[in-house]
Amino acid sequence: ATGLTEGKHCSVCGEIFASQQSIPALGHTEVIDEAVAPTCTETGLTEGKHCSVCNQVLTAQEVIPATGHSYAYTKIDALTHKVFCAGCGMDEVTSHIYFDGFCVCGEPEVKAPVLDPNMSLNHSLNLASDISINFVVPASRLEGYDMSTVYVESTVENYEGETFLGTSIVRMEPVANGSLYYFTLTGITAVQMNDTISTVLYGEKNGQPYYSNVDLYSVAQYAYSQLNKPNSSDTLKTLCADLLRYGAKAQLYKEYRISSLADSAMTEEHKTYLSDLEAVTFGNNNKDLAELPNAPVTWAGKTLDLDSKVCIKFVFNIANYTGKLEDLSLKLSYKDIYGETMDVTLTEILDYSASRGLYAFSVDALLASELREVVSVQIFEGEKPVSSTFQYSADTYGNNKTGTLLDLCKALFAYSDSAKAYFSN
Numbered sequence: 001a002t003g004l005t006e007g008k009h010c011s012v013c014g015e016i017f018a019s020q021q022s023i024p025a026l027g028h029t030e031v032i033d034e035a036v037a038p039t040c041t042e043t044g045l046t047e048g049k050h051c052s053v054c055n056q057v058l059t060a061q062e063v064i065p066a067t068g069h070s071y072a073y074t075k076i077d078a079l080t081h082k083v084f085c086a087g088c089g090m091d092e093v094t095s096h097i098y099f100d101g102f103c104v105c106g107e108p109e110v111k112a113p114v115l116d117p118n119m120s121l122n123h124s125l126n127l128a129s130d131i132s133i134n135f136v137v138p139a140s141r142l143e144g145y146d147m148s149t150v151y152v153e154s155t156v157e158n159y160e161g162e163t164f165l166g167t168s169i170v171r172m173e174p175v176a177n178g179s180l181y182y183f184t185l186t187g188i189t190a191v192q193m194n195d196t197i198s199t200v201l202y203g204e205k206n207g208q209p210y211y212s213n214v215d216l217y218s219v220a221q222y223a224y225s226q227l228n229k230p231n232s233s234d235t236l237k238t239l240c241a242d243l244l245r246y247g248a249k250a251q252l253y254k255e256y257r258i259s260s261l262a263d264s265a266m267t268e269e270h271k272t273y274l275s276d277l278e279a280v281t282f283g284n285n286n287k288d289l290a291e292l293p294n295a296p297v298t299w300a301g302k303t304l305d306l307d308s309k310v311c312i313k314f315v316f317n318i319a320n321y322t323g324k325l326e327d328l329s330l331k332l333s334y335k336d337i338y339g340e341t342m343d344v345t346l347t348e349i350l351d352y353s354a355s356r357g358l359y360a361f362s363v364d365a366l367l368a369s370e371l372r373e374v375v376s377v378q379i380f381e382g383e384k385p386v387s388s389t390f391q392y393s394a395d396t397y398g399n400n401k402t403g404t405l406l407d408l409c410k411a412l413f414a415y416s417d418s419a420k421a422y423f424s425n
Contacts, residue, residue: 001025002022002023002024002025003022003023003024003025004020004021004022004023005020005021005023006018006020007019007020026053028051028053028054028056028058029051029052029053030049030050030051030052030058031049031050031051031052032047032048032049033045033047033048033049033050033059033061034047035047035061036064037064038064038065038066038067039066039067039087039088040066040067040068040069040070040085040087040088040090041066041069041088042066043063043064043065043066044063044064044066045061045062045063045064046061046062046064047059047061048060048061067087069085069087069088069090070085070086070087071083071084071085071104072084072085072086073103073104073105073106074105075103075105075106075107076093078107078110079095079096080093080094080095080096081093081094081096081103081104081105081107096109101207111207111208111209112209113202113209113210113211114208114209114210114211115210115211115212115213116210116211116212117212117213118141119137119141119142119201119203119210119211119212119213120137120141120212120213120215121135121136121137121152121199121201121212121215122135122136122137122138123135123136123217123222124136124222125219125222126184126186127243127367127368127369127419128364128366128367128368130186130187130188130189130309130310130364131188131189131190131193131219132184132185132186132187132188133184133185133188133197133217133219133222134182134183134184135152135154135172135182135183135184135185135199135201135215136180136181136182136183137174137180137181137183137201138179138180138181139176139179139180139181140179142181142203144205144206145203145204145205145210146203146204146205147174147203149202149203149204149209150174150181150201150202150203150204151171151172151173151174151183151201151202151203152171152172152174152183152199152200152201152202153169153170153171153172153199153200153202154169154170154172154185154197154198154199155167155168155169155197155198155199156168156169156170156185156192156195156197157195157196157197159195159256159257161255161256161257162257162258162259170185172184172185183201185197185199187309188219189250189307189309190246190247190250190251190306190412191247191250191251191254191256191257192219192247193218193219193220193223193243193244193247193262194218194219194220194247194251194257194260194261194262194264195218195257196216196217196218197216197217197218198214198215198216199214199215199216199217200212200213200214200215201215219243219247219262220244220247220262220265222240223240223241223243223244223262224240224244224265224270226240227240227241227266227270227273233422233425234273235418235421235422235425236422237270237273238273238274238275238418238421238422239415239418239419239421239422240273241266241270241271241273241274241275242274242275242411242414242415242417242418242419243415243418244262244263244266245262245263245274245411245414245415246408246411246412246414246415247261247262247263248261248262248263248264248411249404249407249408249410249411249412250306250408250411250412252404252407252408253306253404253405253407253408274414275414275417275418276414277407277410277411277414280410280413280414280417282395282396282397282398282399282409282413283372283374283393283395283396284396284399285374285391285392285393285396286302286391286392286396287390287391287392288388288389288390289388289389289390289391290388291388291389292385292386292387292388292389295385295386295387295388296318296320296321296322296323296386296387297316297317297318297320297321297328297379297386297387298316298317298319298320298387298388299314299315299316299317299387299388299390300315300316300317300352300358301315302314302315302390302392303315303397304394304397305362306408306412309364310364310366310368310371310394310412311362311363311364312362312363312364312366312375312392312394313350313352313360313361313362313363314330314360314361314362314363314377314390314392315352315358315359315360316358316359316360316361316379316387317356317357317358318357318359319357321386323381323386325349325359326349327381327382328349328379328380328381328386329345329346329347329379329380330345330346330347330361330363330377330378330379330380331343331344331345331377331378331379331380332344332345332346332363332365332375332376332377333375333376333377334365334366334370334373334374334375334376335370335373335374336367336370336373337367337369337370337420337423337424338424342365344363344365346361346362346363348361348362349361350362361377361379363375363377366394367419367423368415368416368419369416369419369420369422369423369424370416370420371393371394371395371412371413371416372393372394372395372413372416372417372420373393374391374392374393375391375392375393375394376389376390376391377389377390377391377392378390395409395413395416397409398410398412398413
């Protein structure tokens with residue numbers, strides 16, 4: 001506003017002695033009101049102005065909304081993740097927060113598995129140098145399942161003698177065969193026939209995990225089920241009875257759970273199917289053909305390994321061999337139960353007594369029905385033979401054995417003979 005100079009007038013008559021002059025307005029004295037930056041949680045202000053003389057607001061400050069947090073998520077484990085804000089430096093560990101099956105950190109939501117009673121298992125056996133259980137599932141029972149998520153877990157009991165040591169878990173993936181899926185548990189030894197194996201089938205359907213009821217099974221259970229079926233053939237019943245006796249003899253020889261022998265539940269009717277052990281004879285096939293004079297690799301012996309599998313170990317001596325041990329391979333030949341020639345090459349070399357130059361190849365390719373077959377073996381360096389041919393049959397091992405080892409050998413080859421009778425039928 002404008003001002004006035006000083007003036008004078010008469011207070012009685014009002015006469016003006018000195019008139020007042022107009023003084024122009026001074027104008028505002030501006031002061032800047034600093035802007036305030038917003039934070040993650042607090043609002044900010046734009047820059048403003050006011051007059052320092054009269055305090056009139058010349059430019060009003062405007063409110064700037066809070067920016068909100070700028071979160072970044074890092075997975076820590078299945079339950080938690082770390083939350084970091086670059087704006088305010090917040091750094092916290094919190095639980096996963098799921099939307100449409102995924103956490104904001106990208107971790108998929110883990111849903112609790114649900115029992116599917118339709119996911120049941122059937123069974124069959126493979127009778128090779130060891131025994132395998134096939135857990136069989138018809139494809140119709142897994143309709144709608146994502147097969148990449150389907151697997152079986154078997155819990156196997158471990159014993160030393162009568163002492164329970166704990167369990168081990170074996171996971172098996174499915175193998176399709178027509179309208180069936182097979183899950184094969186391998187490596188079951190003769191002494192383990194009566195051990196209970198707990199098995200569960202797992203899989204996911206539409207992102208939801210499912211599991212089956214626990215399946216309790218054993219090799220002995222399979223054998224007894226076949227013995228009890230009225231429509232099982234006599235050759236199958238003989239095979240199963242001989243299998244149980246072989247398992248029991250192996251337990252006695254190894255002193256493994258003799259309080260729970262595989263054949264302990266056999267009835268008198270079951271025993272009528274047993275082969276006559278007194279009629280079991282052993283082979284006489286143990287020959288080094290020596291058709292390669294001055295061979296650099298010589299045969300040092302052979303033996304039958306009955307620990308985990310029925311394996312023939314061919315022991316050789318490399319004292320006169322100047323090449324590389326890893327270049328050696330074993331070529332073996334034998335006939336299957338149908339008379340077809342089987343040729344196999346082995347490259348895994350075992351340390352038998354390296355300090356004496358002794359190594360071995362372990363042959364476990366024979367099926368139970370083929371254990372009496374003559375196996376011809378020869379060692380090669382590449383395609384060049386470096387040993388003579390050796391011929392042997394596993395049943396030759398039984399000669400001159402005594403005691404529980406003789407009982408085991410007789411039971412083993414009675415079982416082998418009954419397997420050949422059944423599978424070649």
